[in-house]
Amino acid sequence: MPFRPTGYLPLVLVAVMLNLSVIALAAPAGGPALTASPSSPNDQRPSLTLPASAKLCPASGQGAACDAIPTNFNPAPGQPSLPDGLVQCPADPAKPVLSSPAACDETTLSSPASSAPAPVHPSAGSPVIPSVPLSSLAPGSSATASLALTADHALIGAGESVIFTATARSSVTGTGSAIEIFDSTTGTMVGACMRSSRCQVAYKTTVGTYSFTAFVTPPTTTAPVARDAIVSNAVQVRWLDASLTASLPAVVGPGKSVKLTAATSADVAKSGLVFLFWDVTTGLPLTYCSHGTACSTMLTYSVGGAHQIVAYLADSPSSTPAAGTHAASNIAYLTWLSVALAANTTFPQAGGTVNLTATANADLGTTPWSLGIVDQSGRLVDKACKTGRTCSARITLGSGQTPYFSAVIGSLPLAASAWTIAGQLLHTVTDRAPLVDVQARSAAVQPTRLLWGVDSCKPMTTDAAGRGGLLPQVAQILGGADFWGRYLTTTPNCPGISSTEIAAAAHFRVGILPIYNDYDCSAVSYWQNGQDYAAGATAAAARLGIPRGTVIVIDIEPPGDWCSGAVDSGFIEGWYYGVLNAGYAPGFYGDGTASSTFGQAWCGAVADRPEIAGKSYLWSFEPSLIASYPKESAPAWSPNQVGCAGNMAAWQYELSAGATPDVDRDEALSKLPLWYPS
Structure with a gap:
């Protein structure tokens, strides 16, 4: 979000006299000191407790309460479809055409080993229930049935398809009959095959238990009378529903609870199932209920x-998503908050500007919470932020010791009505009042120093005492540079760093950021080019007396008319190993944006060689700001990031406009290994 420049004038007490009464607003004590440093969700197991006034569900897991709420079953015709990977069963010109997506083949039931009595036809409408397990009706069994019906699932989630297979002892091809499968619960035809001996169809319907029967019958769209057809066994399939709700807010501080409630249409105990809560993030089960249509816990x-x-x-508490589960609820997204604060300044003295950025691990826009930055007394240094993940402020340092700051997530205090005089007077006060109901708090942070510097094509000075050239201009107009970026060797456009400049840098204790650009900038592709440039750069560094361990940066310019910028991962790897093996620290100057040519090449190199990310330094020239920022008001540290692992250590935040002084302006982290000549 945009920065809001503010003065740093602590407010202790405001008193307003209205109608002979005094209204005083004092900063209340801060919320609980909650640790909010980011942590992996895998670090700790959760706590599971019963909801208020609830009792433990019988034969269930820790903190699980259950309830049985009767629901009505309203059967509805489902939707048939052709099973995946199969083809439509051909029509038979001699038989009526029935619209049915079904597949067929010549698989048959095996003949019984011995003769059996003729089948007894049941009365109309009653299914034939086999007296042997359903699996025994497969081909090769000794059952006497002439038609068997199977389903690939007995329990399945709502909206998912079950494949029904009706297998006859002989083919219906060339006969006056068809193999047809019906949903007996709704009287709906599921599938029909005019040919072959096996008929397959996929079918899905609404929540509930449905019964299915197959027939060998003259083609019909309604279930035939049993005495006029060969009837299969009946098959029952239950379509299950599962839903999950989380109490609001579902974004809370560490140690706070969120209530979870799972629900289904029928008591799980009646079908031998359990509710199983599962944390997808950690890959671990939480708790379970063995009874009821609803199961609740506090997580x-x-x-x-x-x-x-x-x-x-x-099926059981030991089931996993990969085995033993039949229906899954929607996902509940929960967040336990954490917050961190970054505080830095390029001028850590009275009058210097401190850039403060608080970062939460969730967007607070749809939550009751706000994100703010407070000083040592707990007072907000600027207005709290209600939306997004970050909140920034800039304050001016006063005299005395550098203060500490913290980031806090909590609720805004209730203000008096803005329609009253008191409300209007208190509005400004409550903007800075401490947040209440604190959910998370960062560690207290004292601003760290950012190095401020410049880089230039021109020499920094032509005088070892630094009395002329860019060096005194920068100091007078922009501020004293902590470091200066200069080229190691002379290029067609820029002279290399001279012994005079090195002497001046030693005199003024200015760090040197060595840059290499003695090459065709369009040829930043391929491993060997990277190796060759590294050899030239490290040889130049050794000649200048630059100690090993110092960073050497390769200048990778953006694509343009005179420079293709077509860097690839091979070049990055070649430069990295060439510089590293010579004893120096590899650095890369380029567009740090993730979608840039450099960003993509960088991430490709890191994917291939992960060690590159940890032992290199990145210097981004994006974003490039338009406004002019001298040292005392340098922008908050915010270089674009490459989108993968990388050690972003420098930012060229402003290009030279050709005016005086003709330098680009930069910030760098103090960990960047610069060269300090002596």
Whole structure:
């Protein structure tokens, strides 16, 4: 978000006299000191407790309460379809055409080993229930049935398809009959095959238990009378539903609880299932209920992190998403908050500007919480931010010791009505009042120093005492440079750094950021080019007396009319190993944006050689700002990031406009290994 420049004038007490009364607003004590440093959700197991006034569900897991709420079953015709990978069964010109997506083949039931009595036809409408297990009706069994019906699932999630297979002892091809499968619960035809001996169809319907029967019958769209057809066994399939809700807010501080409630249409105990809560983020089960149509628990994590929770209808508490589950709920997205604060300045003295940026691990826009930055007394240094993940402020340092600051997530205090005089007077005060109901707090941070510097094509000075050239101009107009970027060797456009400049840098204790650009900038592709440039750069560094361990940066310019910028991962790897093996620290100057040519090449190199990310330094020239920022008001540290692992250590935030002084302006982290000549 945009910065809001503010003075740093602590407010202790405001008193307003209205109608002979005094209204005083004092800063209340801060919220609980909650640790909010980012942590992996895998670090700790959660706490699971019963909801208020609830009792433990029988034969169930820790903190699980259950309830049985009767629901009505309203059967509805489903939707048939052709099973995946199969083809439509051909029509038979001699038989009526029935619109049915079904597949067929010549697989048959095996003949019985011995003769059997003729089948007894049941009365109309009653299915034939086999007296042997359904699996025994497969081909090769000794059952006497002439038609068997199977389903690939007995329990399945709502909206998912079950494949029904009706297998006859002989083919219906060339006969006056068809193999047809019906949903007996709704009287709906599921599938029909005019040919072959096996008929397959996929079918899905709404929540509930449905019964299915197959027939060998003259083609018909309604279930035939049993005495006029060969009837299969009946098959029952239950389509299950599962839903999951989380109490609001679902974004809370570490140690706070969120209530989870899973629900289904029928008591899980009647079908031998359990509700199983599963943390998708950690890959671990949470708790379970063995009874009821609803199951609730209070879930608490003691460290910050985002968690995705799902409720399954499962065979047992030991089931996993990969085995033993039949229906899955929607995902509940929960977050236990954490917050961090970055504070830096390029001028850590009275009058210097401190850039403060608080970062939360969740967007607070749809939550009751706000993100703010407070000083040592707990007072907000600027207005709290209600949306987004970050909140920034800039304050001016006063005299005395450098203060500490913290980032806090909490609620804005209730203000008096803006329609009253008191409300209007208190509005400004409550903008800076401490947040209440604090959910998370960062560690207290004292601003760290950012190095401020410049880089130039021209020499920094032509006088070892630094009395002429860019060096005194920069000091007088922009501020004293902590470091200066200069080229190691002379290029067609820029002279290399001279012994005079090195002497001046030693005199003024200015760090040197060595840059290499003695090459065709369009040829930044391929491993060998990277190796060759590294050899030239490190040889030049050794001649100048630059100690080993110092960073040497390769200048990778953006694509343009005179420079293709077509860098690839091979070049990055070649430069990295060439510089590293010579004893120096590899550095890369380029467009740090993730989508840039350099960003993509960098991430390709890191994917191939992960060690490059940890032992290199990046210097981004994006974003390039338009306004003029001298040292005392340098912008907050915010270089574009490459989108993968990388050690971003410098930012060229402003290009030279050709005016006086003709330098680009930069910031760098103090960990960047610069050269300090002596």
